[in-house]
Amino acid sequence: MIETFRQYGPALLQGFAMTVFCWAMGAVLSMALGLVIALIQRHAPRPVLWLLRAYIEVIRGTPFLVQLFVLYYGGPMIGLLLDPIPAGILGLTLYGSPYYAEIFRSAFNAVPKGQIEAARAIGMTEPTIVRRILLPVGLVSALPALVNFSIILTKETVILSIITVPELMYQVGRMGAETFRYVETNLALALFFWLLVEAISRTGRRLEAHITQHLTPRT
Template sequence: MDLSIIAEYGPLLLRGFFITVVCWLLGTAFGAALGLLIAVVQRYSNAPVRWVLQIYIEIIRGTPFLVQLFLLYYGGPMIGLRLDPIPAGLVGLTIYGSPYFAEIFRSAFRAVPLGLIEAARAIGMAELSIVRRILLPVGLVSALPALVNFSIILTKETVILSIITVPELMYQTQYMSTMTFRYLEANLALALFFWIFVEVISRIGRRLEVRITRHLIERS
């Protein structure tokens, strides 16, 4: 095993890792925002709207991310939707992640004690304020582990973006393997980068959970 190859291709791998992190951050943020919107609309809309949203959730959760990405990037031009690789990857991650985030938020909302919501309504609090000041902060405590866990899953889904030539970490390690024919070193670098990435996210998630719980205890 020749580790000097990793050092030689280090700048290329770091550039790919940076793109991976950016795609993950934006895809996770947009996916969570869309998922939250879906969960709120499901909670307060009528039955037909809930059925439409539930069909969307089941379709996205029931199909592989690779298939969705192919349809978006290669099938999109057939209906006039032409996206460059990175925007297509971000849209793909957003669509893929939103149903899972929606289900996490929906479960978190249902875990909020009904008495808190009834008390807020009794004092005349608007439903939007109830969502912002009760459902989200209280539900976030129970939802945070699931949110962090799915965010970690999304880090690994970013490797699929290499299929549509997004120059993220997987794409760069494949290029490194092609140029050097050293597959062990390339995949070792890939595994090391992702292990560090996941560890950082896990530690941030644990700290957030502690801080949010402490904040709610201090407010109560």
């Protein structure tokens, strides 16, 4: 078994690096798109709100596997021809953005209206209100949910293997098919994902402690 892991170790590490890359790009881009959607929802006219709500409900109501198949295999029918890695990152972005948008929307709604009204009363513009009130205050309540969904998004990366993205699941599947050691290969998969999730969780806890330190009463 040790010889097997020595032989496939470099491939597993490459697959893990690809998993981290796809997840990081997908998480950052989907979070940014989700933030934009949440901000647009605050002041958009009703037709735009209907379109955004339809987008959110369709994406949240369908499996990521189906979305990825439609994007990668159906995209060429409308001229959207993507390589596996860009298609995987785009798929993660489209899949994650509605969830992040709802997290930001609920966080913005939790900001006391009195603070926003006071800001408008002293002449703050909407971009300034977003930058100095909505984002700082909303981030405090949104951070746990943001970290939690980011962890969920890591596990969705295994689906990218179906479009031949050489991420961890793809490499583990190839290793299992060639060695027939399916128990060991899946244990390796679980270990790598546990390490990634633990790193994200610890980073999230440190960020939460940092941005909420001013809320902790001093003795």
